[in-house]
Amino acid sequence: MGNATAENTSLCSIDHTIHQTLAPVVYVAVLVVGFPANCLSLYFGYLQIKARNELGVYLCNLTVADLFYICSLPFWLQYVLQHDNWSHGDLSCKVCGILLYENIYISVGFLxxxxxxxxxxxAHPFRFHQFRTLKAAVAVSVLIWVKELLTSVYFFLHKEVVEDGDRHRVCFEHYPLEPRQRGINHYRFLVGFLFPLCLLLASYRGILRAVRRSHGTQKSRKDQIQRLVLSTVVIFLACFLPYHALLLVRSLWEASCQFARAIFNAYHFSLLLTSFNCVADPVLYCFVSESTHRDLGRLRGACLAFLACAGGGRAREAYPLGAADASGKSDEPELLTRLHSTFQTPNSPGAGGSPAGGLA
Structure with missing residues (x-):
């Protein structure tokens, strides 16, 4: 590419040290932790769908998007270890870049x-019941995927492997930003991030208000719900707010190599933060649920029984049948019953109308 034109050349020469030091650690950590965690999350989401719970549809779609991104990490790991020199073709760069960036907005959409x-x-368990069905969840999921796939067409129309000032073939990196990128970045910030964030904050504000107005709810239960709600917002903001704030700054003011160099490390650190969403999603929406704990206990019991079947049922003694489900009936108020029922499993004790005893 020695005779590359200005059209396919990134003009700035920038120190990519952050990619050779911090990025490999983050990518390996997300691979090692995120892949098995999301596989388990996919299994638990399947159980929710089997129980006719629409939240299982959103959880499975969220997990599939995370797994797609995780599958692209080996390519990005190779890229940064080769000092930001893309050794594959332009098409593979576009696919990996789309998996990286679109995962952000698919995750935001399903969250x-x-x-x-x-x-x-x-807050409205009966008034909007028609919107809380499997069919409605599938329809909404299809709309989210179609929207993001249509957005990704934009990236296929332009060359994304370019040559920087050090003659490296960089992927999805243009410094300074090209004029065509500013419009799509404004769209990503306003439609892909800010609007969903407002909906999320309004929804959780309504949940907290309903919980606080509930008479008879134990204080420990209220605190538990509030911690779960606030932790969701904090993780959302921690993973996505820094990146989109700096994306907006770049889109508004980046016009020179000097500015690009000044913001490069902060921008790419914020981009690395978005990767941790792949680890936070299954932890937040799956493993905090007591119904999930029961399913995990059943899975563990089945594995122990399989491994120790020749030992005379040792696993059955260590994990007796029904121990995870012996919760009995609960005296919790109707508000918590509705909240718990959002993550019922097919065999949970709450499936017949009594509270499940866990928070989703």
Whole structure:
């Protein structure tokens, strides 16, 4: 590419040290932790769908998007270890870049869907029941995927492997920003991030208000719900706010190599933060649920029984049948019953109308 034109050359020469030091650590950590965690999350989401729970549809779609991104990490790991020199073709760069960036907005979309569904379940359990069905969840999921796939067409129309000032073939990196990128970045900030964030905050504000107005709810239960709600917002903001704030700054003011160099490390650190969403999603929306704990216990019991079947049922003694489900009936108020029912499993004790005893 020695005779590259200005059209396919990134003009700035920038120190990419952050890619050779911090990025490999983050990518390896997300691969090692995120892949098995999301596989388990996919299994638990399947159980929710089997129980006719629409939240399982959103959870499975969220997990699939995370797994797609995780599958692209080996390519990005190779890229940064080769000092930001893309050794594959332009098409593979576009696919990996789309998996990286679109995962952000698919995740944002389904997190927003989950927050709205929870709000309707707690504050309006009967009024909007038609929006809390499997069919409605599938329709919304299809719309989110179609929207993001159509957006990704934009990236296929332009060359994304370019040559920087050090003659490296960089992927999805243009410094300074090209004029064509500013419009799509404004769209990503306003439509892909800010609007869903407003919906998420409004939904969780409504959940907290409904919980606080509930008479008879134990203070420990109220605190538990509030911690879950606030932790969701904090993780959302921690993973996505820094990146989109700096994306907006770049789109508004980046016009020179000097500015690009000044903001490069902060921008790419914020981009690395978005990767942790792949680890936070299954932890936040799956493993905090007591119904999930029961399913995990059943899975563990089945594995122990399989491994120790020749030992005379040792696993059955260590994990007796029904121990995870012996919760009995609960005296919790109707508000918590509705909140718990958002994450019922097929065999949970709450499936017949009594509270499940866990928070989703």
């Amino acid at each position: 927003c869907c989950i927050s709205i569904d929870r709000y309707l379940a707690v």
